[in-house]
Amino acid sequence: MAGREKSKTFRTSAQANNWLSDLRQAAKKGELFDLETGLPQSVLKAKEARTVYAFVSAYVGMKWPHAAAKTRDSISDALATVLPALTKERPGRPDAEILRTALRKYTLLPEARRRPNVPLESKQALRWLEGASLDLTDLNETKTVRLALDPLALRLDGKAASANTIRRKRAVLHAVLEYAVELKELPANPVHKVKWKPPKTTETVDPRVVMNPRQAEALLAAVASVGRRGRERRLQAMFACMYYAALRPGETVALRQQDCTTSGNSLGPHPCGCLPPGGQHTVDRHQGRPRGTRPQAPGPRRCPPGAHPAQAGSDSSATHRGVQRRRGWPAVPQRA
Structure with missing residues (x-):
């Protein structure tokens, strides 16, 4: 930087590569670099932060450009x-719902994406949070870390959250604190000091809220008579793929004929179907196209079973095209 070399030491090569990726992303965005420290502005803001609120805001600005839409939302x-x-x-102290809405809509976004007209109650809530936020150094105390971990185990209604939700939110908190360690704002990740286990939750599915085969056939028959002429067959094919092929809604919407594999007279979805991006406030304009499925661990990949033989043909842009009947499966009820 300005003819002077800058260097930083990491314990592992993975941490060094992550840091190098952040610097390259900052340069790609055209950020200004500080001549004295050699750091980009986004990193400098996080390093100069003295409260948890300010540090988290800077972390979001740093992480946002090279994060997928679903990751941003998480x-x-x-x-x-x-x-x-x-x-x-x-x-x-503001109401919890007002505070959460203000954070999601007006703070936990890069400055360029924040809405200019903030409602008065949201502005007051954020002003209170900015003044009441703990110092970043307070996170060195285990009792403070527990204050952050305990809410992860609860839903908005106060009931126990699922194991996946707790795991996902804890991973985000861990990443934020690891970033603070990288910037030498914390000596070590304080999460590792806390012997905290989320409360056990029941993952058993209640059979009363699960559709049985007879109800599924009745639903598909009813869908065939809903909506404009020509649209009902596409809806029928969509719900048939979701039920019989175990596809997620996003995978079904983005499913095209080229995403399927054929076997004899049957047609089934390929395991590498597409997913649309996340919510509007987390999506860039260039991300409006379909993208690949979510990352999966090495080993056997999630492979949806073959689609149900929904005899609901439509044009090439439809969700599903003329799936033929496969032996042993009941036929989809057709509209009379």
Whole structure:
């Protein structure tokens, strides 16, 4: 930088590669680099932060450009849960729902994407949070880390969250604290000091809320008579793929004929179907096209079973095209 070499030491090559990726992304965005420290502005803001609120805001700005839409949404969701818990006891605490909405819509976004017209109640809630936020150094105490971990195990209604939700939010918190360690704002990740286990939750599916085969056939028959002429067959094919092929809604919407494999007279979805991006506030304009399925661990990949033989042909842009009947499966009821 300006003819002077800058260097930084990491314990592992993975950490060094992550740091190098952040620097390259900052240069690609055209960020200014500080001549004295050699750091880009986004990193410098995080390093200069003195409160958890300011550090998290800088972290989101750093992470956003090279994160997928669903990852952005997960980061925003988790940090909107953690930040209100890491505050001092001050009068005038806003309502929890107002505080969460203000964070999700107006703070946990890069500055360029924040809405200019912030409602008064959201502005007041954010001003309170900014003043009540704990210092970043307070996270060295295990009791403070527990304040951040405990809300991860609860849903918005106060009931126990699922194991996957707890795991996902804890991973975001861990990544934020690892970033603080990288910037030498914390000596070590304080999460490792806490012997915290999320409360056990029941993952058993209630059979009363699961559709049985007879109800599924009745639903598909009813869908065939809903909507405009010509649209009902596409809806029927969509719900047939979701039920019989165990596809997610996003995979079904993005399913095209070229995403399927044929076997004899039957047609089934290929395991590498497409998923649309996440919510509007987390999606860039160039990400409006279909993208690959979510990352999976090495080993056997999630392979949806062959689609049900929904005899609901449509044009090439439809969700499903003329899936023929496969032996042993009941036929989809057709509209009379």
